[in-house]
Amino acid sequence: MATYKKRGGKPKTKAEKQSQLEENSTTAEVFNTLDEGASRTEAWVEKNQKYILIFIGAVAVCVLGYLGYQQFIQEPKESEAMNEMFQAQQYFEQALTAPAKDSLYNLSLKGGEGKYGFLDVIDNYGGTKAGNLANYYAGMAYINLGEYQNAINHLDDFKSDDVMLGPLAKGAIGDAFVQLGQNEDALGYYEKAVAQSDNDVTAPRFLLKAGIVAMNLNKTDVALKHFKRIEDEYATSPEATKAQLYVGQAEAMQK
Template sequence: MANPIEKNGTPSAEELLTKREASFLKYKNVIISVVAAIIVIIAGTILYNKNKYVAEPRQEEASTALAKGQEYFANQQYDKALNGDGTGYTGFVKIASDYSSTDAGNLANLYAGLCYANLNKWKEAVQYLEDYSTAGDMMISPAAVSALGDAYAHLNELDKAVDCFKKAAKMADSEADDKTNNSLSPTFLIKAAEILESQNKKEEALDIYNDIKKKYVNSAVSQEIDKYIERATTK
């Protein structure tokens, strides 16, 4: 699978992270929700093709219901994806409720949370992203936890957001072959550190930046990490 993560723009070393700038970065970083959505669509299709979710009749029924929602989601028709189209498709919200005991129902929670995020309905996004049960995978679950972090950030629950981004990085690393996911983890950690800077917790942010420099030497982020380090050390 190609790396779906888009690299955020890096401020110059001379720019201090003011509260206004931190807010801008926080709202811009909702891009990860879209990233997570792409991962879910691709991985979901693969899993269905392998019949992971259709081992039983109820699973098959749920995954069939989910498929139409995936189409609406891919076409950015988030309202229809969430609430149905009135012509047979009932929506992610109802699928999540009606098939809560199935894997497809669980996946509907993730899709619903991402839809609400794209509609700027952050409380609802948190509700469904929290209800999504993560698994031991390297891409989907970490991205889902990061998306939850974005939602918390938009609600100004910054400590929870930082915890989510750190957790997402740890999850991504734990499933990587060498315990280092150079694609996802540094991206998540950068977001955590930027929020810490906005809270004037520069030492904590600096620790994260230094860890990125040491551990993720093959990542794209590491090529510019010195700018983040210099910014965090500026008094």
Template sequence: MATQKKNNSQSLNAEEMLSRSETFIEKNKKAIIGVIAAVVLVIVAVVLYKNYYSGPREERAAVALYPAQEYFAAGDYEKAFYGDSTTYFGLAKVIGEYDGTKAANLAQAYAGLSLAHLGKFEEAVGYLEAYDGSDTYFASATRAALGNCRINLGDIEAGAKLLVDAAHKADAQSLSPVWLRQAGVAYEKLGQKDKALQCYTEIKDKYAGNPMVARDIDKYIEKVSE
């Protein structure tokens, strides 16, 4: 009997809770529908943005960047940055017109690297610092270029640190020993022979596979060991 009363009580409680829920929904129906509609609209907006605006815009940005990449690969840094005055009007235009796209971010790196090659170090710094990417090659190359710009602008210690950081980030036989040697030479200019020695020793220990750098590294080590 007690069990039956308990079951009846639980059944009544469940019915009461259901009734309250129905009453709440009925009273707040408009607000609930409004919230659901708002969530649906946000999802639809995101899908539309990706499919009909962001996606096509990314494609247009990539097409706009392509001539700069071609000129840069050919070593024509002037045209890569400034354009050819016919169909391609320069990296600054790509960055401004397609701000927020991956191609525009990549254009920051190309712009900074092009200006660094042209010896316009102060202008290059702004673009190199604006680039924000995780690609190993470009992230390390822009960091190394920024380091060389800093050195050429007189901030030798900051530049050397950036070069070492770029070398470690890339960890590549082709690039890392070049940047470490540049950093070592910079530290020598500062009279910091211990740091220069660290750079040169790292080349000898880790990057002996690069003959362009490794073949002379003993001379660099000997010079700072005196």
């Protein structure tokens, strides 16, 4: 039959007495070690209390400063920038459908009626979301004006994770490089546009453009890869029918 040692009972044998003494000694050592560690920590804190308080104060100042900056400086500046850009956006939207496009695109860039254009917003509110968006609008306006290097400069400055605007900006840079006769650069930006977002609108559009440019560069393997991806992944897109035709052309070029 198994026997169990009752905790708290008195030791009966010499061995049990020795064991209890060792156990009590070990426990005491543990507590002494903890006490010594706590004492050293307290001593260190007491010795360095001034520096600790300075550090805590500095962190608090940084946090409060950041929150204050966001609330009292950045947010009002963001709102002001959006208001200043409103008229430029109106000119840009009118240019999309108006007969006299160039004059309206120029107004959107340089301003009119005493209001800022996109270039003014970029210069005066460069660190805001509106200033960033103004780079997108300015780039698109310059493409429509045929000023392709200016378009590239502004679109390259535009940063966005948006699933539509991001790839549209990259693809527009590709379009500008095509107009400048720099097809290698154009191909790279079309592929970046596809890589940034595989949505059903922009991805097949820029895959098709990438394939066409690749064919012009005699990169038929690359072209076929892009065209066949449209067939496989975007079969219902408007670009799918065109991709089928280009697949035949690219395969004929390989023979």
